[in-house]
Amino acid sequence: MAIIAIGISGALMLANLVRSLLPASSLVDNLSARIQSWWRIAVVLALASLAGQIGFLVLFAAVSFMALREFSAVAVSHPTDRHVSAACFFVLLPVQYALAGTGNVVLFTSIVPLTSVALVPVFTALTADSHAYLARVSERIFAIVVCIYCLSYVPALLTLPVAQDGAQLPLFLILITQVSDVLQYIWGKAVGAHLLAPHVSPSKTVEGLIGGIGCATALGAALSWMTPFGAVHAAAIAFLISLTGFLGGFVMSAIKRDFGTKDWSGLLPGHGGILDRVDSIWLSAPVYFYVVRALAVK
């Protein structure tokens, strides 16, 4: 664990150093804000890791809460839906995280998704307001799946019966997705020429994607000691994590573009909202969870 902390601090100090060498511009101001937010994220993750499983459960329950809050601002809803909305925050979210903490995979992967698919349509119909009904129901269910259900797989990693030192399994996921994100950005800025899908994500490039995912895969091999796997398996898993991370971010970009906004909120200066940070985790977390479970749990 100490090695991870030293590694992350070292990387951020290097980022600070590089930033101080660059000439002043608005891009560098944004970079400074980003690095400062990264330090804060690193400190919060360190504290959660020290607190262990309960720390990760509380941290990600809070992250889910903030993510759902940001998503609610763009999702279609009517004033009549307020109680359905409040129930997502105050009932479904705590229930999902309590179940994720039990380590009972059947319970935590079924109860909340099934009840929301059943109850959101029912309670939305009970508002006696049928205008935009299907949009209200489906966007609410999508919000629950992305912001509550999928994100809860991160702390659930700590309940897997796998020998791990501290919170290495979730930290591996978080490190790989975030490093892949950052490197996609840097590779894109450095050698990017071909825009990937300008109408969905205006700055993502093919070169950035290949460079970022390639480097993250190599990092996965180097960090294989954080996982129950050897270098080759860890690299393959890191590849899968960065690819699904990219796809998750791509989906969330499409939603932002549809709504016409650049950032989900102003919570993390330089980055945007909490969803701008975890958009690469919601899809990769469940994939990673099931891969680890299939390969490492006997």
Added chain:
Amino acid sequence: MTAGARHLDGGIIQSSVIVSTRWFAGGCGRWAGCAPSDGTRIYIANHTSHADFPLILAALPAHLRERTSVVAAAEYWRGGKVRRYVAEQVFRTILLQRDHVALNQYAQMIAALDRGESLILFPEGTRGSGQHLQPFRCGIYHLARARPQVEIVPVWIDNAYRLLPKGALVPAPIECSVTFGDPTHLYPGEDKKSFLERISEALLSTGRKNGNNCYRH
């Protein structure tokens, strides 16, 4: 109410209201048209929810919060024990009779401005549904005429009516935003009607330019 007159409990409740507002609404302040300033200001905001004034207070830096009072309706905030406690002990408020705004009520606001404090004012006078801005009442004009040097800052609050609309008890958390626009003044010789129209338009354009007041419903 001055800060000294407030109880310790009031201070604790105020902090918890601010913290829960941040949790339920995010509500980062966006300083689009001006920076936080120690100068005396009148913040004029659109009004759709009881969450409005905690949202503005939460968006202000803590040292400014301590010297900013909310102007609110007396008959409402004296209408029950809890409301009276909140208005008198929890937040710094100046309570006005909405129906007959007497001279001494302006005196209270002007005295606060002269002490270097800032005011939060909802010129619509009452909470709206969030669909349109209601016509402004004339109080802000008389205040601006009495103290023309005081900066008037339009503050657009987004989504507060979806967080906690009129009549609701349980908040439905949602990202809200508080956008501070370009400060303005009463121009020399400007009449009441054109002043009220101009600042109303300034508030709307703060929302259009910087807020996301085009949410789909």
